[in-house]
Amino acid sequence: MCAAAGLSIFSSVARELSGSRVYGDRRLSILTDLWRDVVSILGFIVTTAGLVYAILQIRKTKSAAEAAEAAARSALAESQRNFQRYAAGNAHRFINEAKLHVDRQEWEKAATRLNDLADQAAQLGDVDEDWRQLADELRTWASICTRHAAGSKAKFVRNKWTTFSVRLQAKIDRYHGPFTPLP
Amino acid sequence: MTTESNFLEIAKGLLQKTRQQKAPWTDAGGHFLLLLKNARITLSYQSPVAEPDFITVTFSNKEGKVAATWTVHEEDPGWELVNELHEEVRRRAAGWEKVLADIEDFIRS
Numbered sequence: 001m002c003a004a005a006g007l008s009i010f011s012s013v014a015r016e017l018s019g020s021r022v023y024g025d026r027r028l029s030i031l032t033d034l035w036r037d038v039v040s041i042l043g044f045i046v047t048t049a050g051l052v053y054a055i056l057q058i059r060k061t062k063s064a065a066e067a068a069e070a071a072a073r074s075a076l077a078e079s080q081r082n083f084q085r086y087a088a089g090n091a092h093r094f095i096n097e098a099k100l101h102v103d104r105q106e107w108e109k110a111a112t113r114l115n116d117l118a119d120q121a122a123q124l125g126d127v128d129e130d131w132r133q134l135a136d137e138l139r140t141w142a143s144i145c146t147r148h149a150a151g152s153k154a155k156f157v158r159n160k161w162t163t164f165s166v167r168l169q170a171k172i173d174r175y176h177g178p179f180t181p182l183p
Numbered sequence: 184m185t186t187e188s189n190f191l192e193i194a195k196g197l198l199q200k201t202r203q204q205k206a207p208w209t210d211a212g213g214h215f216l217l218l219l220k221n222a223r224i225t226l227s228y229q230s231p232v233a234e235p236d237f238i239t240v241t242f243s244n245k246e247g248k249v250a251a252t253w254t255v256h257e258e259d260p261g262w263e264l265v266n267e268l269h270e271e272v273r274r275r276a277a278g279w280e281k282v283l284a285d286i287e288d289f290i291r292s
Contacts, residue, residue, distance in 0.1 A: 140233045141233045144233045155235060157235050161233070
């Protein structure tokens with residue numbers, strides 16, 4: 001009796017492990033082999049379509065990110081151009097005032113305006129190395145004017161000043177104006 | 184004590200010797216150098232951004248120790264003479280005679 005019960009339990013466990021359930025002589029199955037194949041193929045197709053869709057979406061996202069980056073770069077460039085025009089506009093005003101003060105030998109005012117000009121030139125130095133050089137020269141001229149304001153009897157070298165101011169004016173003109181294409 | 188007039192006389196003498204091709208000036212990179220038996224003379228031209236140009240003449244002993252320096256600024260009394268000397272020295276050091284002879288040969292040919 002006990003031996004028979006043990007054999008029955010052993011048989012049940014063996015069937016569970018084999019993955020199929022057999023009730024009597026019938027194997028229990030929801031789908032036939034044909035439908036299982038159909039479902040498998042459909043699953044494969046859906047998976048492939050999903051993969052293709054995912055790839056397309058990734059590409060779209062990438063091109064959108066690239067477009068956003070290009071737009072950001074363009075906005076930055078436009079902002080820089082606007083700032084350059086603004087600084088060049090200030091420089092245009094300052095150089096005219098500085099020339100006037102030098103002509104009138106109002107050395108202190110001339111020094112102030114030349115230092116203001118040097119500040120603007122230094123701001124533009126990030127985009128064009130020439131501006132750094134001009135900024136240095138402007139500081140030198142400003143110091144000369146300061147010395148004259150303090151009563152220096154040294155000669156103001158007018159021919160060098162004229163040459164320098166013409167060169168500076170030409171440089172400013174290249175950046176000044178609403179429709180001037182910037183270098 | 185060396186006075187301004189001494190320097191002017193020296194400059195005149197140097198200019199004359201240079202024109203006679205008896206002063207072997209050499210280009211020492213940024214300045215010109217004339218080596219004599221017991222002395223050396225240097226001539227340098229400076230052009231500051233916002234100040235007058237100036238020429239410095241330095242007189243040293245044969246070891247190079249500076250004995251006297253004469254600086255002449257643009258529009259100073261001796262400027263024309265010293266500037267003329269500098270121009271002459273520059274031309275000689277660059278071999279202007281040879282350049283000129285070559286140009287004349289080319290024009291004649």
